[in-house]
Amino acid sequence: MPEFGMFGVGALATAAAAGLGANVVTQFIVFVAVSVALLVVVRPIAYRHLKQGPPVRMGIDALKGASAVVQERVDGEGGRIKLNGEIWSARALNPGTTYEPGQHVDVVEIEGATALVV
Structure with missing residues (x-):
């Protein structure tokens, strides 16, 4: 599910590029680059934090x-x-x-x- 958020950020970056007058090919490249960069960098960090959970004190x-x-x-x-x-x-x-x-x-x-x- 967090992947949808990363694609959403890619879409926002694409909208910003379109607002600055970028052509369709450049917009597509911006979308792919931002989305892939977030998937490669942010996704592993997010999953690591989700799996950890709160620390359990024992003994x-x-x-x-x-x-x-x-x-x-x-x-x-x-x-x-x-x-x-x-x-x-x-x-x-x-x-x-x-x-x-x-x-x-x-x-x-x-x-x-x-x-x-x-």
Whole structure:
């Protein structure tokens, strides 16, 4: 389907050439040249972007930025959070900060089996 758009751009270039007084042979050459150039250059780029889709985060990367609920007091030494339905050990990113049970926190990093939260 994107090919029709590229032929449309070729037709616009041909119309511009006709407006400038080009003869029929020149108009045909402009149409073919612009359309083929777009098909050769733009089409592969467009299809590559269509096939890629959005990036999918998996594993630990999917947990970064997720919200969690504090289950046991979390401070610079440790604690527990509920993250995606699972209980995780957690530690406050800033050692002087404390989070009480029921508070919502965000996961910044995962170190081993411990989530660093803010």
